[in-house]
Amino acid sequence: MSEKYLYEEFTWPEIRTAVAQNRVAVLPVGTIEQHGPHLPLVTDVLTASEISRRAVRQIPSEAVLMPPVFYAFNEHHLDFPGTISVRGETFINYVTDIGRSLAHHGFRKILLVNGHGSNVPFLDIAARNITNETEAICAMAPWWNLLPKELISELRESEKPGGMAHGCELETSVLLYLRGDLVQMDKAARDMPVERSEFFYWDLQSPSPVFFQEFFSRYSQTGTLGDPTKATLHKGELFTNAAIDTMIRLIRELRQREIRARVDHH
Numbered sequence: 001m002s003e004k005y006l007y008e009e010f011t012w013p014e015i016r017t018a019v020a021q022n023r024v025a026v027l028p029v030g031t032i033e034q035h036g037p038h039l040p041l042v043t044d045v046l047t048a049s050e051i052s053r054r055a056v057r058q059i060p061s062e063a064v065l066m067p068p069v070f071y072a073f074n075e076h077h078l079d080f081p082g083t084i085s086v087r088g089e090t091f092i093n094y095v096t097d098i099g100r101s102l103a104h105h106g107f108r109k110i111l112l113v114n115g116h117g118s119n120v121p122f123l124d125i126a127a128r129n130i131t132n133e134t135e136a137i138c139a140m141a142p143w144w145n146l147l148p149k150e151l152i153s154e155l156r157e158s159e160k161p162g163g164m165a166h167g168c169e170l171e172t173s174v175l176l177y178l179r180g181d182l183v184q185m186d187k188a189a190r191d192m193p194v195e196r197s198e199f200f201y202w203d204l205q206s207p208s209p210v211f212f213q214e215f216f217s218r219y220s221q222t223g224t225l226g227d228p229t230k231a232t233l234h235k236g237e238l239f240t241n242a243a244i245d246t247m248i249r250l251i252r253e254l255r256q257r258e259i260r261a262r263v264d265h266h
């Protein structure tokens, strides 16, 4: 029988063994959020958890995959039906408490894999809370940050910046590969702000230097931001597998990382 890696399928003695193996606990975090007329609400949960699952499946003795967090902070998408938003403090505390529980059981390395752009500041704080308040260390990575820059420049056809933002060429490609049955390509439409801006734009691969987020309905007509018409299953396969390869290296480095004693210099 192949080795278990899905946390919820372990018994408690098996969790104790997983801790003794110094496995990394991998927690995917998404959101339930509108993604335009062509992608499902679960898009960010699917990408984070499926990329994580495929990575952990390859190295089961080195990691465990946690059940994903589905709900997150999402006020700016509430003008579109379906989006669920959890208050920022609740979200940070919820993820922090999952990490505290893992640390309590003896896990010392925790990786948050993020599927939603607006999770970044909240998960950064949650990861720091876990690292500061427990004996574990916790890191966070958005899956799109795991893509090699050369691969993006080779495959990208949408405008830069702006073409890869939300329900875009990148996300739609990955969904086509992971769950093509949930993608309605006939409804995919390019949606980019008409005015060009030096500072106020969004792009997962060419981010603005300025942090700013207003209500999505102020600048997107369809709930999409970017150009999903450029998405293909082939790109999705290459993007997904590249993210998985990087994630495996990240899990391995985190697992090997020494947690040194603090030094009080008072």
Ligand SMILES: [Zn+2]
Pocket: 035, 043, 044, 115, 116, 117, 166, 167, 171
């Ligand atoms: Zn998304």
